Amino acid sequence: MEQVAVIEATGGPDVIGWRQVDLPPPGPGEVRLRHGAVGLNFIDTYHRSGLYPLALPSGLGLEAAGIVEAVGEGVDQWQAGDRAGTFSGPLGAYATARNIAVAQLVRLSDAVDDRTAAAIMLKGATAAFLVEQCARVQTGQTVLVTAAAGGVGHLLVGWLKAVGATVIGTVSTEAKALRVRAAGADHVLLSSDDVVARVREITDGQGVPVVLDGVGKATWPAALASASRRGLIVSYGNASGPVAGVDLGLLARHGSLFVTRPTLFDYAVTPSERQALADRVFAMLAQGAIRPEIGQTFALTDAAAAHRAIEAGETQGSTVLLP
Secondary structure, three states, X not given: OEEEEEEOOOOOHHHEEEEEEOOOOXXXXXXXXXXXXXXXXXXXXXXXXOOOOOOOOEOOOOEEEEEEEEEOOOOOOOOOOOEEEEOOOOOOOXXXXXXXXXXXXXXXXOOOOHHHHHHHHHHHHHHHHHHHHHOOOXXXXXXXXXXXXXXXXXXXXXXXXXXXXXXXXXXXXXXXHXXXXXXXXOEEEEOOOOHHHHHHHHOOOOOEEEEEEOOOHHHHHHHHHHXXXXXXXXXXXOOOXXXXXXXXXXXXXXXXXXEEOOOHHHOOOOHHHHHHHHHHHHHHHHOOOOOOOEEEEEEHHHHHHHHHHHHOOOOOOEEEEEO
């Protein structure tokens, strides 16, 4: 019997329930993936809380790594014993095993174990598309990264340094500042500082051409005021709540700014796009540009406690759930 998380109503972490399920054989075009590790991502809390609406009841979780146990009819590109991961859905990764369509799988590098893969696939793919496809950061540009000690934030720092950018990171505590400096950030600011004044000081009054903001509502005013003329604000997360009621006139008054609210799943639509992003992540990992930095692990069935920790800002780096 497999342990599978189910939410029957949206709300706080306590809505995460567990069922014992006897999985059927994988269907046509599917494999059974035995999970060695499951990734915790902030988007999981959005699904659980209802910020991102779901049809209920629903599974939970997008990211897991493990080994193929069985293949269904018509599957010839995978076989039992192959290592595989998933980071793009459908929801249901909070499980000891699941049947999943082969189109959702990516092949794992032999150099990457399950814990590392589960810690870094989705967050790393997010960093990859944000830097290389969405913002298209150029060598020599200065980039402001909010929540730079977070799961995606610290990967962004390393990735940006690898492409030759100057990085200004914001963090909530001195302890997190140490980690972000170790990741390579050129300047680290506390969120309690006057972030805008410090950004303007660092950039000789010009502001930054790119802001990568995973916080949302709380950092939106500072993002607007920190961007340079014709700068780009990439608002990719809602850790403090979503940015709402955007006044387009503000973009003009702050220097004809550009703003986008991207999601990974518009950049990882096809199997080839997903594999290409995963390969970029594994390549950056191999060259030492990024590190998984697993700050904490929880038992899979303690997912509610993990959700409380990440929402309270008590986690550092990546969090992995262990079946």
